Amino acid sequence: MxxxxxxxxxxxxxxxxxxxxxxxxxxxxxxxxxxxxxxxxxxxxxxxxxxxxxxxxxxxxxxxxxxxxxxxxxxxxxxxxxxxxxxxxxxHGEVGFPILKHPVALRLLMGRLSTPDQLGSMLETHLDDLAARRADLQGVRDMLGDEHRVRYAAMVADWGLAYYDSEAQIVAGLRERLEGMD
Amino acid sequence: MxxxxxxxxxxxxxxxxxxxxxxxxxxxxxxxxxxxxxxxxxxxxxxxxxxxxxxxxxxxxxxxxxxxxxxxxxxxxxxxxxxxxxxxxxxHGEVGFPILKHPVALRLLMGRLSTPDQLGSMLETHLDDLAARRADLQGVRDMLGDEHRVRYAAMVADWGLAYYDSEAQIVAGLRERLEGMD
DNA sequence: AGCCGATTGTTCCTAGTAGGAATGGCCGTG
DNA sequence: CACGGCCATTCCTACTAGGAACAATCGGCT
The missing domain is CATH 1.10.10.10 (Winged helix-like DNA-binding domain superfamily/Winged helix DNA-binding domain)
Known part of the structure; x- marks a missing residue:
């Protein structure tokens, strides 16, 4: 096939x-x-x-x-x-599972080895990076709007943002759990 | 270093x-x-x-x-x-961005090429797979509890579930958007 | 006792992937 | 007309995926 x-x-x-x-x-x-x-x-x-x-x-x-x-x-x-x-x-055919390599989550998993302060500062840095990337993407979407590209491109950009919000939420969630620990 | x-x-x-x-x-x-x-x-x-x-x-x-x-x-x-x-x-050092290869999202991105029915059935299949994997993981977590492993292991399993819920939500979100399209 | 299949433990091989370096053309600007 | 920057492509090398192959061990079954 x-x-x-x-x-x-x-x-x-x-x-x-x-x-x-x-x-x-x-x-x-x-x-x-x-x-x-x-x-x-x-x-x-x-x-x-x-x-x-x-x-x-x-x-x-x-x-x-x-x-x-x-x-x-x-x-x-x-x-x-x-x-x-x-x-x-x-x-048709196999779809397969998602593959994720999440360097921040990986570090959080080892959170026991470090102080909350250390984790916190790593998270801040990463969330800043995310924000920067998000801003980039937002810019791209606006640009696409101006140039009257296919509606689809804008939709994709939206999804990109949606995913990114979710990711930040995931990270925030991990952080809360971590802080909830003694 | x-x-x-x-x-x-x-x-x-x-x-x-x-x-x-x-x-x-x-x-x-x-x-x-x-x-x-x-x-x-x-x-x-x-x-x-x-x-x-x-x-x-x-x-x-x-x-x-x-x-x-x-x-x-x-x-x-x-x-x-x-x-x-x-x-x-x-x-210390670079953390880097997450790497994702999401075969379902990839297909959804091309959703314009297909009917809602086709997309819907693909999503059902994938969500079933997720549910199965989730059940697996739940089983593991219970097992860990019984054997009185380090608390950490259970926490990790929790996170696994948390992430998986989020992912299902993301996929569900994509789907809604897709259905919102004419 | 002898066999069989499943699990443990490890290595090997091959195709594929990442991703930086190298190359060269073209274009605008000082 | 030199220079830096973007466009366009290829090349090279190290790494990764992941299945196959190979043993050894263990338990149950006949």
């Missing part, structure tokens, strides 16, 4: 291309990377540049994307086959 | 050993794996078996763990140096 087994990352990129299918120009790998940084990032780690090109090559071999012949940089577009393949992948 | 740069995974294992330091026997790699599956898993992907042994070797070379000489399987314990090192790592 899923012909040459592609990674979820490949499908994520394919998805980005599908959302851009109105645009006859297509996207370069570089542009995809930026798009991925702004939209996928909070649900699926943004792949490294080199990784994007690797995945694009695979997608290209499988004929799920095509590059319009031009003299400039390669610009990719989804093929019809690609869209079908994405559909298939979306709703 | 951080001598031979160890991975977060290595520190996670070191942490598990610290929590077990009352036990003069130490733990085998195999036992560590099980412990990791039950406690770390929801905050830091449980490393593969082979990975655990690799990290233990590194920790051993750095003298952060020692293996009691015995004829049976290797049993590891933290050294004093190891505890100090963990302390240092916990509160």
């Amino acid at each position: 899923v012909n040459p087994a592609l990674s979820p990352t490949a499908y994520a990129l394919l998805g980005l291309l599908v959302f851009d299918r109105e645009n006859p120009e297509g996207m370069t790998g570089y542009e995809l990377k930026q798009r991925a940084d702004f939209t996928l990032r909070y649900y699926w780690v943004s792949p490294a540049m080199s990784q994007i090109y690797t995945e694009l090559r695979k997608l290209s071999e499988a004929e799920f994307v095509e590059t319009a012949p031009s003299d400039g940089p390669a610009r990719y577009r989804v093929t019809e086959l690609g869209e079908e393949q994405l559909q298939t992948w979306l709703f | 951080v001598n031979p740069a160890l991975s977060p995974t290595a520190y996670a294992l070191l942490g598990l050993l610290v929590f077990d330091r009352e036990n003069p026997e130490g733990m085998t790699g195999y036992e560590l794996k099980q412990r990791a599956d039950f406690t770390l898993r929801y905050y830091w992907v449980s490393p593969a078996m082979s990975q655990i042994y690799t990290e233990l070797r590194k920790l051993s070379e750095a003298e952060f763990v020692e293996t009691a000489p015995s004829d049976g399987p290797a049993r590891y314990r933290v050294t004093e140096l190891g505890e100090e090192q963990l302390q240092t790592w916990l509160f």
